[in-house]
Amino acid sequence: MQVTMTVNGEEVTREIEGRLLLVHFLRDHLALTGTHWGCDTSNCGTCVVWLDGEPVKSCTVLAAMAGGHDVTTVEGLARGGELDPVQRGFMECHGLQCGFCTPGMMMTARALLDRNPDPSAGEIREAISGQICRCTGYATIVRSIQWAAAEEAGTRTTLAADDDDDADADYGAVTAEAESVPAGGSAS
Template sequence: MQVTMTVNGTEVSRDIEPRTLLVHFLRDTLGLTGTHWGCDTSNCGVCVVWVDERPVKSCTMLAAMAGGKSVRTVEGLERDGELDPVQRGFMECHGLQCGYCTPGMMMTARWLLDHNPDPTEGEIREAISGQICRCTGYSTIVRSIRWAATHENSSSIESPETAGSPS
């Protein structure tokens, strides 16, 4: 069947098997491997992307069901070459160890901050409660999202590693 959707602002149209899951469509058909594929049972949340502005576990949605809808993946967080504050927060605060859960965590974090710009630690933990960090690095993930909340409007012209260092 033919499926057409908007992915990170670009319309894509592909011929797929109806049983293709959205996560595999993004990764294997479109080559957007930023979205990870983990437990396959909607438990771990590494596959979280947005469909029509709502985070979803893309291992539990058919690509066909996303037809006609707007999908945003971790590749769509960066704007005009600038990293999203959430991405910068994860760099600043060591929000990732192995990095496997990171794309899903960041997509949920972005959605949380869009709806609750100043979340408490408890609200952040609730928001990511359906996602598993196998390295158990939750404290730094929460800290990264708090960092993003307090740096939403700051520029990211300097990358975090070089910020403050002489040019």
């Protein structure tokens, strides 16, 4: 069957099998390997992309179902050669270690900040609760998203969270709140 969709602002048409998952379409047919493939069961969240602006786990969406729709991947976050503030936040605040969960986390974080430009640490944890990170303990991910929110609001007071003293001064309350709120809630 033939499917046509817009991916990162570009219309694409491909011949596919009807059972092909969107994650495999993006990775294998379009070579957009930023979207990671983890579980095929909607548990890990590494495959989050946007379908018409809403985060979806692409391991549970058939590519044919995305036909006629807009799909945005982590490669589509950067604009004009500039990283999105969420991408910069993950770099500045060390929001990744192995990096496997990072693309899905970034897509969920960007969607959250588009809906709520000043989320609390608890709201961030709720938003990313459908995603698994086995490396960071989530505190640096929460900090990275708070960094991006502050950057966009123009209220960020340090350049990075490299310096533990500065990070503690600027983000200490956020980190304390993030570490006290258990992950849980709705999956993205």
